[in-house]
Amino acid sequence: MRHTTQRLALLAVLVLGGACVRPAVSPPTPSLGQLIQGYERETSPYYPLTASERGLHQYDRVLANDIGDDWIRGLKEICTRYRGELRRVDAGALPAKARVTYDVFAYRLDLCVESFAYPWTLVPVNQVGFSWPTRFPILGAGRGIHPFKTVQNYEDFLGRVDGFVLWMDTAIANMRLGQARGITLPRDLVLRVIPQLDAQIVANPETSLFWEPIKHFPSSFDDAARRMLEAKYRRAIQDQIVPAYRRMRDFMQNDYLPHCRATAGFGDLPDGRAWYAWSVRASTTTDLTPQQIYDIGIAEITRIRAEMAALQAQITTAGDPDLPRYGSPEALLAAYGNVRTSVEAALPTLFGRLPRSGFEIRAIEAFREQSMPSSYEAPSLDGSRVGVFYLNVSDARDGRTAHVSRSLFLHETVPGHHLQMTLQRENASLPDFIRFGWYTAYGEGWALYAESLGDELGVYTNRRDRLDMLINEEFRAARLVVDVGIHEKGWTRQQAVDYLPGPRGNAEREVERYMAWPGQALGYKIGQLKIRALRTKAQAALGPAFDVRAFHDELLGDGGVPLSILEAKMDRWIEAQKSRRP
16 A cells, blocks of 8 residues: 555656756855855944944944844854855855955854854953953043034943943953853953953043043034934943943953953963864964964064074173163153154055055053053054054153153054054955955064064164064064963963063053963964065075065055965966066
8 A cells, every 4th residue: 555655646746746846956156256245244244343344334323242142143144145155156266356255254154153062251351452341441532433423423332332331341241151151351461451340430420431522512503413412422431321331330340350361362261272172273374283383472572582692792892872761651752753754755655555544642541551562453444543553551650750652653653553454444446345354463463573574664773672672572482382382381461471571561552462362462472483585485486576665566456465465465466467477
């Protein structure tokens, strides 16, 4: 009976199903451009600040809850789906520029999917500048990427306040979960966070950083608009922002701190070694292991210290004067402005393309200068906001003095971060995920390489300027050793502080940064070594035909890319240059 039933069913299919049963048809293969457009459209709600910068103003009121379950689930699905679709594109058939875009897109999607294997959202708060409790006041004070030029801008920020409150409450819930799973911040870091939270808990809204836009209304605002916004911002600060900081502060002090771990590194967390190894790969965009990174650091320290010793001997013999020192933040900022003039005049000798947008030099706000090193923030695309070199001026306060670090200037501004990041953002031929993308090894590697250009630019006018550059380079090499030491080898915070060269206060601040941000400090030296190796390779291959301006323009021409993709791209460029030689 069973066989009869099967035969009847088969007959029915043959007789009736001719119009119903067809061979499966694969959907058409999408183009690379179509995939990128779809990806950028679907991910815009997940990165609303970037979307606003791209001109998608429907996101101007949004601050994404990027540690919430919905955000994680949604972005993971998008990255997984587009990764599968991209694999259907024939990469080998693409022209050279499109192949770079394909490779960066594939890398980005892989990194996105892999990142969800690790519980980053359970440690969402830290003392350095990439955590919302410290970033949001900068945004709210009008010193970040959110503009305060129209009444609508002011209204939009209040929407982001709503998002910030949700983020803070989600962070508390996540950290409670982290406590239950044995995943917490080191106690030393929480002790740094609590005073930062205290700084935002004010009795009078007019003393809050979030009141700054109210103090600096555009002249076009009429009295009615001013009164309306004053009332709304007063309520937002009193009823939303300060209570959110107070809830976070009370949780961190009374609940979280007593249960924090006493250890420094990720190696002490559940699955922490694998978590750290992934962080190393993500930061360096290489397959180097922590041990290999450690060994490179030891070798680089040895090389750099030999150069420093030789240079110090020359300084002693020649009796070179000490670098000038400045006893106030204002005098120090002015001195950096003088360096700027000489550097900008020399840039065309090494670069054919320069950014259109400018930058300014500002002191880091007092509330975060004890935990935040000097840094750079890129300009807006529409030209309404220039880039900012945030200088830590704490050493020039309270009767102390500081000298100008020309290598720091080269790193943070031109030809370092400002030149590289602004050229990338101004390059309209790049897809937005590259224009606004960031890879530590490329971006920080370029900036560290830029420090070495001081001699070619003629701005290291004193041997001590070059010695300062070597001191900074030794510091970056020591990071390779210290970061791996903390997270892989079980070093204590004190061991790391003792190993790191430089003033003790700076060493403590830096070590605590590595504790909060595992792997990030590795990208600088690894990226610099790769860029320097690519230049050496190009000079050897091209000989007298090597053009440093053309080399730099090509290196920067496709924006920030992972190091393996950069090397393949530059190898193709070298071969193309060789084929053009007579």
